[in-house]
Amino acid sequence: EIVLTQSPATLSLSPGERATLSCRASQSVDSQLAWYQQKPGQAPRLLIYDTSNRATGIPGRFSGGGSGTDYTLTISSLEPEDFAVYYCQQRRNWPLTFGGGTKLEIK
Amino acid sequence: EVQLVESGGDLVQPGGSLRLSCAASGFTFSNYWMGWVRQAPGKGLEWVASINQDRSGTYYVDSVKGRFTISRDNGANSLYLQMDSLRADDTAVYYCARQYLTSPHWFDPWGQGTLVTVSS
Numbered sequence: 001e002i003v004l005t006q007s008p009a010t011l012s013l014s015p016g017e018r019a020t021l022s023c024r025a026s027q028s029v030d031s032q033l034a035w036y037q038q039k040p041g042q043a044p045r046l047l048i049y050d051t052s053n054r055a056t057g058i059p060g061r062f063s064g065g066g067s068g069t070d071y072t073l074t075i076s077s078l079e080p081e082d083f084a085v086y087y088c089q090q091r092r093n094w095p096l097t098f099g100g101g102t103k104l105e106i107k
Numbered sequence: 108e109v110q111l112v113e114s115g116g117d118l119v120q121p122g123g124s125l126r127l128s129c130a131a132s133g134f135t136f137s138n139y140w141m142g143w144v145r146q147a148p149g150k151g152l153e154w155v156a157s158i159n160q161d162r163s164g165t166y167y168v169d170s171v172k173g174r175f176t177i178s179r180d181n182g183a184n185s186l187y188l189q190m191d192s193l194r195a196d197d198t199a200v201y202y203c204a205r206q207y208l209t210s211p212h213w214f215d216p217w218g219q220g221t222l223v224t225v226s227s
Contacts, residue, residue, distance in 0.1 A: 036214075044217055046215035049215075050213075056215075089154075091211075091213065095166070095169065096142075097154065098153065099151070101151045
């Protein structure tokens with residue numbers, strides 16, 4: 001099973017700042033990585049798939065990158081609605097696995 | 108508009124059974140892989156099971172193999188999860204999710220979830 005480790009667990013930033021979230025895999029996932037956003041009481045929403053492709057309707061301030069075992073989600077300038085929990089997910093191997101999440105909170 | 112609506116969540120005793128349903132609308136259901144993802148209270152996401160378009164392929168996380176069965180009815184635009192031998196650690200919100208057409212095994216969109224509580 002591929003284990004995904006997200007860091008930091010909590011990130012405290014202010015609106016307008018840049019956010020960088022990390023996801024490290026226990027073995028290469030060959031860019032087969034996605035990012036989701038989840039707000040309290042809501043279902044997750046797909047943001048980025050295949051490392052760097054934005055899903056439909058996702059604003060351009062969200063971008064993804066990385067390769068091999070190390071991946072990042074960057075939010076270029078935080079909007080108030082971006083404060084949420086973010087999860088990475090791999091599809092390189094069964095079982096599909098998610099990281100433990102990073103909570104992005106308002107400083 | 109794409110919609111996924113789960114139902115069937117309930118309070119059930121350990122060892123009991125439950126069948127979750129997911130009604131899909133707004134897209135050609137038979138074209139897509141579908142899946143179930145769960146989230147225990149206050150915890151992260153855990154993929155549970157996936158099924159391909161024609162039901163020839165089903166995949167499960169190890170912790171539910173032999174106890175849960177994913178199925179679909181393309182004529183009824185519905186996805187199901189039969190859950191048997193339920194345990195306390197199966198307690199979670201269960202989300203139905205469509206998988207991306209051009210790049211399967213990414214989940215988009217998700218339903219609102221249905222709560223399964225396993226407790227005596």
